[in-house]
Amino acid sequence: MEILWFCIITFMIIMYVVLDGFDIGVGILLRIIGKTEKDRDVLIKSIGPVWDGNEVWLLVVGGILFFTFPKLYASSFSGFYLPLIIVLWLLIARGIGIEFRHIIDNPVWKLFWEYLFSFASVLLSIFFGVALGNVVRGVPLNPEGYFFEPLWTTFTIVPAAGIIDWFTIIIGMVSFFTLTSHGANYIVMKPKARYSSGQETLLKFRGGVFY
């Protein structure tokens, strides 16, 4: 049963990254591809009805960890407390960025929420990669199964490594470029292609130039 649940959790994480990954990619490219307000309207509408549903996969993974592997849940949620809170705020920023943008039809208001949405998307893509990097690299667990890592120390892989070091930054950058390219592929596929001057930039982002 443990192996089955390991496979289920992997499947759920993949579903989250694939589905919410293009939302995050659209967020990263919003201000780069959407040169006019009309373009940005179309881009946000292309993820509008699905972004919140896609994020539920992440919540479900948290819920599943709670009852299948409670020791992992307790250990990682306390050890990664600071980065998890940062991720939570970034998810909130993305959500309110989309939902508040259209409330007032004012260019400054829209600009603020668009930049917040893009900024949160960029950081979120990097933080997910950093989290994955930490899991791959390992953490300083004690015999009781607990650990603490500061956000960063010396950026080197030493026993007292922080959450952010040169290795996790590399994985964070891979995550950023992967999700950007994934979002670019979605933008070409889903919204009607009528971006004022961002079309050429868009073509550079897709096709895996960064891979």
Place this chain on the structure above:
Amino acid sequence: MSIVAIVSVTIITPNIWKNFSTYPVGTIFPILGFVSLAGMFFLSIQKKDVYAFVSSSIFIGSMLSVTAYGLFPNLLPANSDQNYSITIYNASTDEYGLKIGFLWWIIGIILASFYFLYLYRSFRGKVDKITTDIEY
């Protein structure tokens, strides 16, 4: 970036490739990853947008599968002492809980699948400002 990442992972945790040599069936994941990466590149040149997006999705899925397969049975490896690592065996709840949870998961995933099928089916096609009524 992919090559830099693979080299760094090999430097930091060389054991991650151990499962692939012990159980070679898992090599399907990195192969799938590289095929989908190449596919995404060529499909986007040929302007087959839907297939390019599917390739991108497969690439992400296969790379995460490579990570999971390499880490197994670890859930959270310890870099202090390997014996302290959290694995699927020392972190799981009891067998009864896992079985009951699986039954509920089946019900939940069926509901979620129908919801997502309905959502993406009703949202199919291209989006522009005129065809979308919802304000965002």
